[in-house]
Amino acid sequence: MGPTPWLACAVAAAVTLPLVYLVVRAGAGGGAGFVRAVVSDLTARLLGRTLLLTLAVGGASLALALPVAWLVVRTDLPGRRTWAVLAALPLVFPSYVAAFTWVAFFGVGGYLDRWALALGAPWLDLSWLAEGFPGALAVLTLFSYPYIYLLLVAALRDVDPALEESARSLGCGRWRTFLRVTVPQVRPALSAGTLLVVLYTLSDFGAVSIVRYNTFTLAIYNAYRGLFDRSVAASLAIVLVLLTVGFIALEAFLSRGQRPGRVRAARRSRPVPLGPWRAPATALLTLVVGSGLALPVAVVISWVVRAVALGNPLGRVGGALLASVQVSLLAAVAAVVLSLPAALWSVRQPGTLSHLVERVTHAGYALPGLVVALALVFFATRTLMPLYQTTTLLVAAYVIRFLPEALAATRSSLASLSPVFEEAARSLGRTRGQVTRQLVLPLIRPGLLAGGGLVFLTAMKELPATLILRPTGMETLATRVWSGASEAIWSLAAVPSLLLLLASAPPMYLLVIRPALADRRGGAG
Amino acid sequence: MRLLQNTIVLLLLLAGLACAGPEPAEPPPAAERALVVYSGRSEALVGPLLERYGEETGVSVAVRYGGTAEMVATLLEEGANTPADLFLSQDAAALGALSREGSLRALPAELLGRVDSAYRAPNGEWVGLSGRARTVVYNPERITPEELPRTLEDLTDPRYAGRFGVAPTNASFQAHMAAYRATAGAEALEALLAGMVENAPRRYPKNSTIVDAVIRGEVEFGLVNHYYLWRALSEEPEAPGRNYFMPGGGVSSFVNLAGVGVLSDDPEAVRLVDWLLSETAQEYFARETYEYPLAAGVTPAVDLEPLPAGVDQPDFEAVSSVLVETLAAIQASGLVE
Numbered sequence: 001m002g003p004t005p006w007l008a009c010a011v012a013a014a015v016t017l018p019l020v021y022l023v024v025r026a027g028a029g030g031g032a033g034f035v036r037a038v039v040s041d042l043t044a045r046l047l048g049r050t051l052l053l054t055l056a057v058g059g060a061s062l063a064l065a066l067p068v069a070w071l072v073v074r075t076d077l078p079g080r081r082t083w084a085v086l087a088a089l090p091l092v093f094p095s096y097v098a099a100f101t102w103v104a105f106f107g108v109g110g111y112l113d114r115w116a117l118a119l120g121a122p123w124l125d126l127s128w129l130a131e132g133f134p135g136a137l138a139v140l141t142l143f144s145y146p147y148i149y150l151l152l153v154a155a156l157r158d159v160d161p162a163l164e165e166s167a168r169s170l171g172c173g174r175w176r177t178f179l180r181v182t183v184p185q186v187r188p189a190l191s192a193g194t195l196l197v198v199l200y201t202l203s204d205f206g207a208v209s210i211v212r213y214n215t216f217t218l219a220i221y222n223a224y225r226g227l228f229d230r231s232v233a234a235s236l237a238i239v240l241v242l243l244t245v246g247f248i249a250l251e252a253f254l255s256r257g258q259r260p261g262r263v264r265a266a267r268r269s270r271p272v273p274l275g276p277w278r279a280p281a282t283a284l285l286t287l288v289v290g291s292g293l294a295l296p297v298a299v300v301i302s303w304v305v306r307a308v309a310l311g312n313p314l315g316r317v318g319g320a321l322l323a324s325v326q327v328s329l330l331a332a333v334a335a336v337v338l339s340l341p342a343a344l345w346s347v348r349q350p351g352t353l354s355h356l357v358e359r360v361t362h363a364g365y366a367l368p369g370l371v372v373a374l375a376l377v378f379f380a381t382r383t384l385m386p387l388y389q390t391t392t393l394l395v396a397a398y399v400i401r402f403l404p405e406a407l408a409a410t411r412s413s414l415a416s417l418s419p420v421f422e423e424a425a426r427s428l429g430r431t432r433g434q435v436t437r438q439l440v441l442p443l444i445r446p447g448l449l450a451g452g453g454l455v456f457l458t459a460m461k462e463l464p465a466t467l468i469l470r471p472t473g474m475e476t477l478a479t480r481v482w483s484g485a486s487e488a489i490w491s492l493a494a495v496p497s498l499l500l501l502l503a504s505a506p507p508m509y510l511l512v513i514r515p516a517l518a519d520r521r522g523g524a525g
Numbered sequence: 526m527r528l529l530q531n532t533i534v535l536l537l538l539l540a541g542l543a544c545a546g547p548e549p550a551e552p553p554p555a556a557e558r559a560l561v562v563y564s565g566r567s568e569a570l571v572g573p574l575l576e577r578y579g580e581e582t583g584v585s586v587a588v589r590y591g592g593t594a595e596m597v598a599t600l601l602e603e604g605a606n607t608p609a610d611l612f613l614s615q616d617a618a619a620l621g622a623l624s625r626e627g628s629l630r631a632l633p634a635e636l637l638g639r640v641d642s643a644y645r646a647p648n649g650e651w652v653g654l655s656g657r658a659r660t661v662v663y664n665p666e667r668i669t670p671e672e673l674p675r676t677l678e679d680l681t682d683p684r685y686a687g688r689f690g691v692a693p694t695n696a697s698f699q700a701h702m703a704a705y706r707a708t709a710g711a712e713a714l715e716a717l718l719a720g721m722v723e724n725a726p727r728r729y730p731k732n733s734t735i736v737d738a739v740i741r742g743e744v745e746f747g748l749v750n751h752y753y754l755w756r757a758l759s760e761e762p763e764a765p766g767r768n769y770f771m772p773g774g775g776v777s778s779f780v781n782l783a784g785v786g787v788l789s790d791d792p793e794a795v796r797l798v799d800w801l802l803s804e805t806a807q808e809y810f811a812r813e814t815y816e817y818p819l820a821a822g823v824t825p826a827v828d829l830e831p832l833p834a835g836v837d838q839p840d841f842e843a844v845s846s847v848l849v850e851t852l853a854a855i856q857a858s859g860l861v862e
Binding site for chain 1: 561567568569570587588589590591592594595597598599601602603604606607608618619622694696727728729730733734738741742743756759760761762852856861
């Protein structure tokens, strides 16, 4: 047994610190306190609504990500590279900004409603889309489906065309081939991405509170906001952790018996000609990109225009841009590096323990950022005071929160890589470390970049932990957006929102999209 | 091609690592330590004021901004190790919570004496800086002032069914209900909440979304703090929105406060509190944040409607002491969903 398992265990232990904190805090209220905090009609109802929303968003995101990813990777869709980038960009909006723009557009009295009135076209009134369950489903799906989409783009690129061609030549229809041959090959990416979306939905507070669909996080925030009671909040957060464990177990159950990876495809598949399907395919992408990207951008620009017209200040953002990029980049690199031991161990030496450790690192992912931040305040002020309120601790918080994103990418790309190369190299006398460095890492590079890209993008917009853990005086784009939005001063929120988008697009292209779409260089790659 | 791509990625990484060099918040030498302020009030509201203090006195002030409740949770986790000298709070309940946990230091009597006893802690551990009145915001294109409720109890009248908005999870609404409970009693609060639920008001996450909804015409009126409308009007001067103080007395137009507490023994902290109660700072609240100055002798901005007479202002200790029960009553009433 090499150092990998030990490293994986160390990372898992660090990532589960927030859970230790929760037990300490909930313990302060005693067993009876826990029951009192958790058992109530309200928590039961909120739990039901949360489950409903989570499953719906997971399903809808899957249904959206699969066709979109397939269209941009595997077909001759005109402008597919541009579409590929645009379709991933909704991810860069903080969920509360996304929800606000959504309501400003679709809500009663919003832009669409006013047009409907002006044009005398009541059918244009889609305000039901901006509130309650439909609102939450629409916003969370549109703005978090890229988690699945990005992992899928990387996975689809590596699908072996030989298998599909064999299936076709054996008389399998195109649709059947897709479902029976293509989809199973990208199943690790599908299930890992869906798990991320599901856990993200569980942890979201911003979007659901704005479209007025109350979920379980509301109960946690109420405990802090109204009662200033940390043990009640911690007890409720433990319920959220248990829910997360349930979803993780479900994912493990659904991905059981996954086939071992195949030999990496020696060539890329030829693009599927869309023929008459070009128009509907373009329409689908226009709809997705229009509502997930063009719409929020247009609303934000309308805020800028209004602010300029009124002569209101737009605020300072230069330092915030630099700080955001810097801490997010550090978090991305650290998360990818730290995800490797757990991924290598669980994929290459599958066993109860390695799977358990790999899964445990997901447990805190569905916790609201506030809870993770308070856990770090708790530990840092007691044991690591010199690190408190430094960028180091902030980056650590990002890694703890977002490691599962890097892990999902690393693990799914490793899982679809056949071990035969590694076995061959080992039999030729290379050590395990040499094989990992010289063979495995270069081969799964698109997956590593995608994982780093995801962490980068999520860290760029992270708010609750940033507010609490940043060095005093440091501003990020997300805190600048919050400064304006929390007081409904939209002119201050607009420019940082746009910058967030502009700063996130190039790394997304370079790290995630471009490697995934790059033409295969000759040979076995 | 591959070389180019690798180089770009590598350069990005190096840039990030290079920037990461010195920590931005490197602690200055002990002699010129900055005064650390935790602010639950946003930078847009108090940033310019604290900057002005730094300029006038030469004291360096480092401010951390965040939500009031999140800040309280952070301060409680930090305990005695907190780097904070002062806490600026959005509401009295948060200051009360810190006081109960023993985090705050007593303020000098001279300072406390400058604010009406209704707007400071009985134990002298915090003091109010500015007043935030609960009001009705309405859309004059949808409803006239004559049709609006005169008291909180009027909101249970069936004729208002589906016509107004509330923010049941917002701290200001909760404090308002706690004030009602503190003066009218538990049964009256239950009846009020049940009657409001009957009328199926639209629920919003916070005051600003209610103001926004009223202006858009989604609801005719809503229960909010008075200054949100002023901010909305500064972005959209022609927007159809007006404030209205319910004239029926009682706590219908309850005045909540934003205040300050001291967390360290640094004498500079008390000096800042002193300045925040000065005429300069109090005028700032009146003119820039549209709030009611609480220190004696400073009059509010010209545009601000005078506070309604006859508000039966309960003391904040009494309000804080029934907050837990009030929240339970709000949740039990079903208003939250």
